[in-house]
Amino acid sequence: MLSSYWYDRANLDRYCERGGDQSFWGEPLNATSNGAFVLAGLVALYLIWRRPAGSHKAMPALLALIVISIGIGSFLFHTYAQRWAIYADTVPIGIFMVTYLGYALRQFIGLNWIFVLAGMGGFFVALRYAKTIQCRPGLLGIAEHGLCMNGTMQYSPALVALVLIGLILAAMRHPAWKYLLAASALFALSMTARTIDLETCDMLRIAGYRPGTHFLWHTFNGVMLLVLLIAAMRHGSRRST
Numbered sequence: 001m002l003s004s005y006w007y008d009r010a011n012l013d014r015y016c017e018r019g020g021d022q023s024f025w026g027e028p029l030n031a032t033s034n035g036a037f038v039l040a041g042l043v044a045l046y047l048i049w050r051r052p053a054g055s056h057k058a059m060p061a062l063l064a065l066i067v068i069s070i071g072i073g074s075f076l077f078h079t080y081a082q083r084w085a086i087y088a089d090t091v092p093i094g095i096f097m098v099t100y101l102g103y104a105l106r107q108f109i110g111l112n113w114i115f116v117l118a119g120m121g122g123f124f125v126a127l128r129y130a131k132t133i134q135c136r137p138g139l140l141g142i143a144e145h146g147l148c149m150n151g152t153m154q155y156s157p158a159l160v161a162l163v164l165i166g167l168i169l170a171a172m173r174h175p176a177w178k179y180l181l182a183a184s185a186l187f188a189l190s191m192t193a194r195t196i197d198l199e200t201c202d203m204l205r206i207a208g209y210r211p212g213t214h215f216l217w218h219t220f221n222g223v224m225l226l227v228l229l230i231a232a233m234r235h236g237s238r239r240s241t
Helices: 028-032 035-050 058-080 083-109 113-132 148-172 177-195 214-235
Strands: none
Touching: 028 058, 028 214, 035 058, 035 214, 058 083, 058 214, 083 113, 083 148, 083 214, 113 148, 148 177, 177 214
């Protein structure tokens, strides 16, 4: 029998929009904006389905399904707001980040599997470390419970990886470089929106309602993930020589 610990909402009131409301629809914008992930995954699956027979489809389709699971998991977290839902929210995100990195290293750059696995392992360690970084009050210390950038620091290795791989592909003149650098810009915007959610909470009032900016994290990321999926669909079979 599951402990009541997993159903405790304590310390899970993390976003401006909820504002202490413990109801299922305490974060209507944060919850419904997860439709951006589902829509991105469905659009990608449709585009993959329309591609000619024999073209590179399997891995992009799997990545699209993971994106859909991100939307579902995040929806559960922003509605139930319970401890078990944290894993529904974060696990699909982590799986996508590590999987797409390995895909990019293998299919775009053309690295040997040994280097691909080493890169994925190093990236995973970087994600774990970034999550533990503490900041003092200040620009990077926009913080909830001492977490840098309201916890957004944990995603900084993903932004660094996107930029670095995009630049490497640009140097290689690989056609996917534009997609990855465009995705980097979108991800930087989404990270900013997530970071300032609590800091701007009282500034953004609409008839007493405080929407916050976290829903923009979902919206920008939905577009960003679609860009990455299109890059995989169109250019994933073009390995470096």
